[in-house]
Amino acid sequence: MRFKRISLYVVKKIVKLVSLLLTICILSFLLVSYSPIDPVQTYVGADMMRVSPEQQENIATYWGLDESRTEQFLSWGKAVLEGNLGTSLIYRDSVADVIAERFLASLVLMGFAWVLSGIFGFLLGIVAGMREGTIVDRIIKGYCFLLASTPAFWLGLLLLMLFSVSLGWFPVGLASPAGILAEDVTFIERVRHLFLPALTLSIVGVANVALHTRQKLIEVLQSEFARFAKAKGENGFSLLWRHGLRNISLPAISLHFASFGELFGGAVLAEQVFSYPGLGQAVVQAGLGGDVPLLLGIVLFSTLFVFAGNLLADLLYKLIDPRMRKGEVQ
Numbered sequence: 001m002r003f004k005r006i007s008l009y010v011v012k013k014i015v016k017l018v019s020l021l022l023t024i025c026i027l028s029f030l031l032v033s034y035s036p037i038d039p040v041q042t043y044v045g046a047d048m049m050r051v052s053p054e055q056q057e058n059i060a061t062y063w064g065l066d067e068s069r070t071e072q073f074l075s076w077g078k079a080v081l082e083g084n085l086g087t088s089l090i091y092r093d094s095v096a097d098v099i100a101e102r103f104l105a106s107l108v109l110m111g112f113a114w115v116l117s118g119i120f121g122f123l124l125g126i127v128a129g130m131r132e133g134t135i136v137d138r139i140i141k142g143y144c145f146l147l148a149s150t151p152a153f154w155l156g157l158l159l160l161m162l163f164s165v166s167l168g169w170f171p172v173g174l175a176s177p178a179g180i181l182a183e184d185v186t187f188i189e190r191v192r193h194l195f196l197p198a199l200t201l202s203i204v205g206v207a208n209v210a211l212h213t214r215q216k217l218i219e220v221l222q223s224e225f226a227r228f229a230k231a232k233g234e235n236g237f238s239l240l241w242r243h244g245l246r247n248i249s250l251p252a253i254s255l256h257f258a259s260f261g262e263l264f265g266g267a268v269l270a271e272q273v274f275s276y277p278g279l280g281q282a283v284v285q286a287g288l289g290g291d292v293p294l295l296l297g298i299v300l301f302s303t304l305f306v307f308a309g310n311l312l313a314d315l316l317y318k319l320i321d322p323r324m325r326k327g328e329v330q
Helices: 002-033 039-050 053-062 069-081 095-130 135-148 152-166 187-221 224-231 236-257 260-273 279-289 292-320 322-326
Strands: none
Touching: 002 069, 002 292, 039 053, 069 292, 095 135, 095 187, 095 236, 095 260, 095 279, 095 292, 135 187, 152 187, 152 260, 187 236, 187 260, 236 292, 260 279, 260 292, 279 292
16 A cells, blocks of 8 residues: 555656646747747857858758747657757757756755755754744844845845955856866865855855744744643753754755755856856856757756755655655655
8 A cells, every 4th residue: 555655656746747847848948939039140150241041041951940830849859758958059069968067067056055055044043943032033034034035146246246356355257267277276266166156045045944944943842842841841952952853854854955946046147147157057048049959958957956856855754754654645
């Protein structure tokens, strides 16, 4: 019976993923195909005036741009099912190779920011929940509300002007110093280039975790078993350690893993501000350049990335919480 529930759960998730991918691909393709940007002009570049109309037609035929939108989408879908994401018009390279190279850079950035935002958000939420109603609680809440309404690109610009332009502590952008081979870049230099974009993402991601943790901790401290523990003489850190952490950590973990979508969206803006050569910057370049194969490939990959985060959140919740394991799998 248990195996049957798990199998049904997996099948439901697969059906949701397939339908989600199909819907997103169709919408993304339609939006890009109706864009006023000419892919042929993007491919040719500044030498567009030197290219004859016949050559332009040959380029469009080579890339399949002379076909109808339906035929283009079906051709692309067939190639994807065969494991071929196509060739990028901008980078003149395989879409899979471009995504793999760019994602490694973004993974370091998002991973560092994800860990920092989770740790600091969880700690701030605990402090605010334990000091409910005090000046400390009000300061943390105000700080989180301010962060929740702050765009990532605006915060990135402020950090850039303060720490790079005014103080000169960190480089203005890029992932490594210009003019130096990748193998010659030191670890310290990579960290210096990574620090500001990662700090931007982590600061923005703190708010949701902190506010959610604070609310859950307040509910735990006001529960009957917490009052009983207080009556027995437990308080402060002892009460938090024995009765609070286990109840607030599960929702925080679930929320943080489910924030992969927001993390990826913030990375797009942060990478653009700091000229960080990651997947987010490739999204912007593909959109502005009308690079349909690259854009659709990144859309597919990012959808799988966000879906994996939500799935991990569900599985971890069911794995850690005995009540979820005993109940029906949703």
